[in-house]
Amino acid sequence: MARGRRRGAEALIGRIEAAEALDPPGYAISNALARPAQIIGRPARRLGNALHGTGYGHPVHPMLVTLPIGSWTLALGLDLLAALGLVRDRRAAEAADTALRAGALGAVAAAATGMADWQYTDGRDRRLGLVHALANGTALGLNLLSLALRGRGRRGQGRLASAAAFGCMAAGGYLGGHLVYRRRVGVDHADRSPEPREWQAVLPLSDLAEDRPRRVEVADADTRQAIGIALVLHGGRVHAMGARCSHAGGPLDQGWVLEGRLVCPWHGSRYCLETGRPTDGPSTTPQPRYAVRIRDGMVELRREQEPGDAVVTAARAARAAGPQGGPRGRKADEVLVEHHTLLRRMFARILAIPRENPERRDLMRALAEELEIHETIEDRLFYPAVQPVSEDVAVAHAEHRQLADLLAMTLKLNTASPEFEDHLRALQAAVDHHAGSEERSMFVEAQRLGEPRLREIGHALEALLEEARASRARHAFRALKIRLLEGA
Ligand code: FES
Incomplete structure (x- = not known):
């Protein structure tokens, strides 16, 4: 049912996006909005910047739409309570009217910012944006009508008009969500690769002419994409x-x-x-x-990190590398590869046991315990240690979450059922993918920490592994968690 509704909504949106008949009014409105700004000049540009959120760092429109949504929802709730006879207080009716007025003011501000942004859309986004504005404009009109009706004592009709407005607002909100999350209107479109992390020569300086932008590219090995960079020689400096x-x-x-x-x-x-x-x-x-320097007549670039970036650089890796005075054992990656092998064998054993054999359940619980232990030692020790030299840690955390979700689903199933086997094979594939990508990438990058440091981490990993397996309290806690997941 829900899927059918979604398909219906998507088909409707597709029809709006393809409706070329919306182009003439769309461009007429856009031109009408642009003309006064062109006549007024600089002050209008400042106003436009404020409406977009240029100095703020984000579009302003998404912030302002919360005002009508919140206020009109409150008004609808109060109207409903009153209509059901749950509140009879006059102040509740006045509060609903105030919420409607506040929402109308917010809607005007949201419309102004939305129109400012909409002017710079094209094609299907422009068409959909126009209908989004029409839906929200209708909601505003209905709520103003509602306020007028309420003012004349026709509160019942006013409530009906507000309820219809709420429906229009919800439809407009759905289209707005589609514009942002599906069509990517208003989101950042720049390529934000961390490359080049170190200085990289990209072009002879003599190839640049004053104020003539020039494109160069650097490779991002992780995404296998070429990242475009605009170089500008201005006032004798390269930017x-x-x-x-x-x-x-x-x-x-x-x-x-300019x-x-x-x-x-x-x-x-x-x-x-x-x-x-x-x-x-x-x-x-x-x-x-990008930071720029000139060496031997060549323009060299290095990506300037942004606040919040935690990319691997030579300096960061050097700080994390080297021994820190702790005891040493096998290398960390060797310890973890051994544990990966143990997990892979456990899957093979469970799948080799006949479906009806109750030993399957015991082995499944043992596997669940080992997966939990594996996640613990990596999360607590290994990932924090390799974070300065590997950018795979964020993905590894996400994969742990995926493994935990799949494990929880699998534990709930009857081990004799075909569904169990399906889920177990999916879990096996997920573990294999996680372990394989660590072995191919993260463990290779971890070598930048140096062998002495890897042996220190390996010793700590083995100690934690031993403690996790030997501790009765930890075992009891894991067993309880597994039973809860099984739904026992
Ligand atoms: S200003 Fe719109 S793409 Fe650059």
């Missing part, structure tokens, strides 16, 4: 920023320099050459920045 515009992906290397800013050829956002920040919208998000 570099991501070539893909953060607003909608326009090619900044095909733009031009008043010391790099201008996007698609919608005219201007970026400061020094900081990569937009000084004029519609863009709100700074471009990726």
Whole structure:
């Protein structure tokens, strides 16, 4: 039923996106909005920047839409309680009216910011955005009508108008969600690769001409993509920023320099050459920045890290490497590969046992315990230790979560059932994928820590493994957790 409704909504959205009849009114409105701004000039551009959120760092529209949504939902709730006779207080009716007024004010502000952003959409996004605005505009109109009816004492009709407005707002919200999460309108479109982590020569300086942007590319080995960078020689200095515009992906290397800013050829956002920040919208998000130096007549680049980045650099790896004075045993990766082998054998054993044999359940519990232990030693010791030299840790955490979810589903099933076998094979594939990617990538990167440090971590891993298996309290806790997951 829910799937049918979703398909229906998607088909409707598809029809709106394909409705070319919406283009003439869409462009007429857009041009009508642009003209006064063109006449007024700089002050209008400042207002436009404020409406986009250019100086704020994010679009403002998503923040403002919470005002009508929250206020009108409150009004609807109060109306419902009153209609059901659950509240009779006059103050509840006044509160509903106040919420409607506050929501209307918020809706006007949200509409202004939304229109400012919508002008810079095209094609199917522009059509869908127009219908999104129509739905929300209708909601605003119905709520204003509702307020007028309430003011004349026709509260019942007013409540009906508000309920219809709520439906329009919900439909408009659904289309807005589609525009952002499916069509990626308003999200960051810049390539944010950490490469190049170290200085990399990209172009002879003599190939650059003053104020003529030029594209160079660096390779990102992880994503197997070429990352475009726009180089600009301005005032005798070379500047570099991501070539893909953060607003909608326009090619900044095909733009031009105006008043010391790099201008996007698609919608005219201007970026400061020094900081990569937009000084004029519609863009709100700074471009990726690169440090530049000239060596032997070549332009060399290095990615400037952003707040929150934790990428591996030579300096970071050097700080984490080397012994720290702890006892040493086998290397950490050797300990973990041995545990991976144990897990793989346990899967093979369970699958080799006939379905009806109750030993399957015992082995499944033993496997669940070992998986739990494996997750614990990696999360507590190994991942924090390798984080400075490997960017795979975030994905590994996500895979642990996936393994835990699959394990929980598998434990609930009758071990004699075909569903159990299906789930066990899926869990086996997930463990194999996780272990394989660690062995192929993370353990290779971990070698940058140096053998003495890896032996220290290995010793700590073995001690934790031993403790986890020997401790009765820990075993009892794991057993209890497994029983809970089994639903016993
Ligand atoms: S893509 Fe829109 S301003 Fe660059």
